[in-house]
Amino acid sequence: MLNEMKSALFGGKSILKSLFLIVVTVAVVSGATYAAWTAQAKVEGNTFSTGSAALKLYGNLAGTPGVNANLTDLLPGNSFDDVYPNWEEYYPAKLYNSGTVNLKTTVKGVYVSQTAALQDYIKVAVYKWNDDGDGVYEEGEKETLAYQNWKTLREWRTNPILLGQVDAKATLPLVFRFKTEEDLPNSLQNQNTVFDFVFDGTTEGATTTLPSPSPL
């Protein structure tokens, strides 16, 4: 135990990763005009993996915090319908630090495949989610200010969003907000893009509760 604590305190950074997948599909509606065409986006698979079993996602957003049965590496897929210029949607998630050390966490997007150009038009912002405990995202439950201003998926690839510290055995509820604007071009109809969203956790920069001094 002591060695573990020393390692945690002095052993340098520990990087932990977790993933879920975002698949954005843009599809044409017959007869639609530029401003009215619709499309579809999906969160598919929500694959979540950890390097040291320390960062997890809640399988049931209304579940009891910290119960292992509710912590999962794989979430059921989600589907966003009717994506179009000026589209907006939310995706709630709860991150949990199941390890024994506090972690400073970030989240970034990793482009996987399909239409690279879409990543310049789909924007993401991440907010802390003040869930009232029912596991359902409702109006008024997100913080007013995002962790960072809107980023395109491309920007998000190289500039991770800092989420701050998640203490050991603590939950960080998040709301991902996605949107497009009026400039979503016709040329991107019927396209899709696949992204991994990667959470990184590191002890580097995280504050640690030091043990009380004791006589040798």
Ligand SMILES: [Ca+2]
């Ligand atoms: Ca709620």
